[in-house]
Amino acid sequence: MKKFSIIVLSIVVLGAGIYSQRGDIALRILPKGAEALLASNKIDTLGDGLHIALCGAGGPMPAPNRSGPCVAVVAAGKLFLVDAGANGLRNLGRMGYQAGNISGVFLTHFHSDHIDGLGEVATIRWAAGNNSTPLNIYGPDGVANVVAGFNLAYGQDKIYRNDHHGNTVAPLTGAGMAAVSAPLPAEGELITVYEQDGLKVEMLAVDHFPITPAVAYRFSYRGRSALISGDTNKSANIEEFAQGIDLLVHEALNPAMLNAMNQAATAVGLPNTAKIFDDVIDYHASPIEAAETARDANVGHLLFYHIVPPLVLPGSEALWLDGVDQRFSNYTLGEDGTSISLPANSSDIVVNSNDL
Numbered sequence: 001m002k003k004f005s006i007i008v009l010s011i012v013v014l015g016a017g018i019y020s021q022r023g024d025i026a027l028r029i030l031p032k033g034a035e036a037l038l039a040s041n042k043i044d045t046l047g048d049g050l051h052i053a054l055c056g057a058g059g060p061m062p063a064p065n066r067s068g069p070c071v072a073v074v075a076a077g078k079l080f081l082v083d084a085g086a087n088g089l090r091n092l093g094r095m096g097y098q099a100g101n102i103s104g105v106f107l108t109h110f111h112s113d114h115i116d117g118l119g120e121v122a123t124i125r126w127a128a129g130n131n132s133t134p135l136n137i138y139g140p141d142g143v144a145n146v147v148a149g150f151n152l153a154y155g156q157d158k159i160y161r162n163d164h165h166g167n168t169v170a171p172l173t174g175a176g177m178a179a180v181s182a183p184l185p186a187e188g189e190l191i192t193v194y195e196q197d198g199l200k201v202e203m204l205a206v207d208h209f210p211i212t213p214a215v216a217y218r219f220s221y222r223g224r225s226a227l228i229s230g231d232t233n234k235s236a237n238i239e240e241f242a243q244g245i246d247l248l249v250h251e252a253l254n255p256a257m258l259n260a261m262n263q264a265a266t267a268v269g270l271p272n273t274a275k276i277f278d279d280v281i282d283y284h285a286s287p288i289e290a291a292e293t294a295r296d297a298n299v300g301h302l303l304f305y306h307i308v309p310p311l312v313l314p315g316s317e318a319l320w321l322d323g324v325d326q327r328f329s330n331y332t333l334g335e336d337g338t339s340i341s342l343p344a345n346s347s348d349i350v351v352n353s354n355d356l
């Protein structure tokens with residue numbers, strides 16, 4: 001018994017010693033950890049194919065595990081984003097991607113939650129990424145105004161960083177963004193906004209009325225295809241252009257849950273908040289409607305994103321998805337870090353383990 005007590009005491013003393021040295025130990029481990037982080041590049045680990053990852057799976061409301069809308073697309077060795085919601089770039093870093101590799105951002109529309117991370121994306125992509133040309137921001141007409149505003153807002157920051165780090169690290173030619181604008185496609189029409197190295201990106205109109213322009217993007221690469229909806233009601237145009245594609249990444253909002261939040265806001269005397277909870281229902285698709293689109297377009301897989309409202313209570317995922325299984329069963333409820341790979345010239349749809 002005495003021997004046992006001595007062993008326990010020794011372990012406690014040793015543990016206390018290590019605990020008191022934890023700062024020094026962290027300092028010794030830090031270089032190795034930083035090396036691993038700085039040398040990591042997720043793109044190099046992905047095989048040839050079309051890869052979709054959620055850097056933000058939520059909407060405008062704060063939600064655990066679901067940041068502002070942000071979808072990463074990797075193909076032909078390049079990284080693109082569809083929208084740049086808050087926290088998306090930071091999630092991308094934690095998922096092993098390098099900001100300097102972002103080749104372009106496709107904006108679906110100009111609601112604040114879809115663009116509020118854009119300044120950070122362009123700045124870190126430049127300052128930490130050795131880029132000597134501005135970041136291309138693709139979008140429907142109006143994108144030039146958004147880009148001009150961000151460039152103005154970040155105009156002083158780019159001078160600070162250039163003064164501090166010099167022309168080799170932070171050349172002024174690489175700061176900010178350049179708008180690449182396209183007219184809003186008519187219903188039934190696709191406009192090709194990017195085509196290079198086998199990757200084609202097409203823009204199509206969606207229904208986010210009264211918000212216009214609002215568009216979706218269809219990505220095609222080496223026999224694989226994915227369509228990212230942006231914000232939309234149930235859309236016949238999406239159903240038409242999603243026919244037979246591998247992956248539909250579709251937004252959704254649960255109306256029953258928003259109605260409950262509307263009642264709660266009314267009950268606590270917040271009529272303006274109650275009105276917003278009611279207003280938003282009419283320009284988003286429900287999970288059931290997104291599932292119907294996936295079913296009727298015969299897509300390979302449905303990935304839900306822009307999930308509204310936040311799913312914070314036990315059972316809320318089941319409530320949000322109520323009725324979906326009866327319409328379409330090949331789906332994933334997205335979270336930050338959810339990713340799906342579509343290997344080139346294959347029919348495989350691989351839901352990867354979460355990167356976060």
Ligand SMILES: [Zn+2]
Nearest residue numbers: 059111113231
């Ligand atoms: Zn939105």
Ligand SMILES: [Zn+2]
Nearest residue numbers: 109111208231
């Ligand atoms: Zn919107």
